[in-house]
Amino acid sequence: MILDRISLEVEEGEFLGVVGPNAGGKSTLLKLVLGLLVPLSGSVQVLGREPGAVSRQVGYVPQYPSFSRDFPITVQAAVLMGRLGNSNWYGGYRKQDHEVVQQAMLETEVADLAQRQLSTLSGGQLQRVLVARALACEPRILILDEPTSNIDMRVETDIFDLLKILNQRMTIIVVSHDVGFISRYVDRVACLNRTLICHHTSSIDGKVINELYGSDVHMVEHVHS
């Protein structure tokens, strides 16, 4: 059993962080919300319906790209994939799809990379492209699995600043291993280690982290203004 008797409700417009140790069930929780996995017991509802039925209204940024990096494809073509399911079921993309994609690429600052090969991007650029692809879905909920695990600190801050802006118009759920960092951005932290405990970001202290990880973790106390 990976997730045991957990209950979590996410409000519309919330910015939720999910933290916890490796193999604590974070990715499993996301896959349940995305409808890629079905729970053995209990139920998952997204936007009031079965997860699979509303997956088109959910944008997803995976932890590890599930494609090979040297696939012959441009940034623009990869972002256009976000329009699948919204566009025609046959033939090419419509003008409107290209406009949505252009907007998504501008927002994530990858518009000038549009014609570049995916294989030539840096880790940070690729992550932005993946966010752009998720935005091209015009999602009501954006789900990101460790979006900054392979990139440096400065880019990490950039991406979370972007998420903060996006949060004004959509619900965001982000998985991270770095509770200290994300508590600056998120409204609420769900701590997941087979079971689940929720905290408002202001109430996170050393004791909570200690319980979660089972060992002392270095943490800087900070106050939200």
Add this chain to the structure above:
Amino acid sequence: MTGFFEALLQYGFLQKALVGGLLASIGCGIMGSYVVVKRIGFLAGGISHAVLGGMGIALFYGLSPLGGALGAALVAALLIGWISLRWKEREDTLIGALWAVGMAIGIIFISKTPGYNVNLMSYLFGNILMVPQKDIWLMALMDAVVLITVMLFYHQFLAVSFDEEFARLRGVPVTLFYLLLLCMVAVTVVLLIQVVGLILVIALLTLPAAIAAQYLHSLGRMMLMASILGMLFTTLGLGIAYSADLPAGATIILVAGAAYLLSTMTNQIFRRQQHSLKVSQ
């Protein structure tokens, strides 16, 4: 080579062989590109070898071997696709088994076929010089099926080849398109069997596309270049085979193999130069 072109004007069988080679190149360029970027060469190999089973059964019951090949290729594609979706972790064992069992069935049926002894070698290694007119028409039809399917579902096939998980989340029926993609590979395999035989199919399916992938970075352009390369290899191979009195299928494969080797080496040297240039700067 000039002798080949003079003979081409003179002999109908050579013209048909050339047209057959060109037709096969179209399919091989298009579907070969998918096989290369999705890295399903082993699956394609399984499909092509299992085809012998269908050819053997068709011969035994006095049906058209090409029809039997097409039927067997489609069945093998669906079976292999199902295996790779359902039992990913044992994929290689199961496909390897299907590969050999298909061939074994074919050989048993062919050996039990009454009447004159059919030429097994021509199924295994191709016999483009003996291709009948009606098979040329069938090849053109198969090309049309592949071309129209890919034009209709280019984006879906691209999505399934690029990122299955994401495509699934976007509501693309991934299983359906994956199986359809494999069926198109199966049709192409049958096209190519006419030219180079079922054992050599995999080389002609992958080599032109692999060369194109070294230079081009868009799937569409890869398909075009791979088709043109395929046409070049089959024509050149046919010419050399005619002039030197060699088996056509094997000669075509050697031409393609030599071109791939040459292209890879040039590419490596070019890259190394670029690299040392960057370092010296």
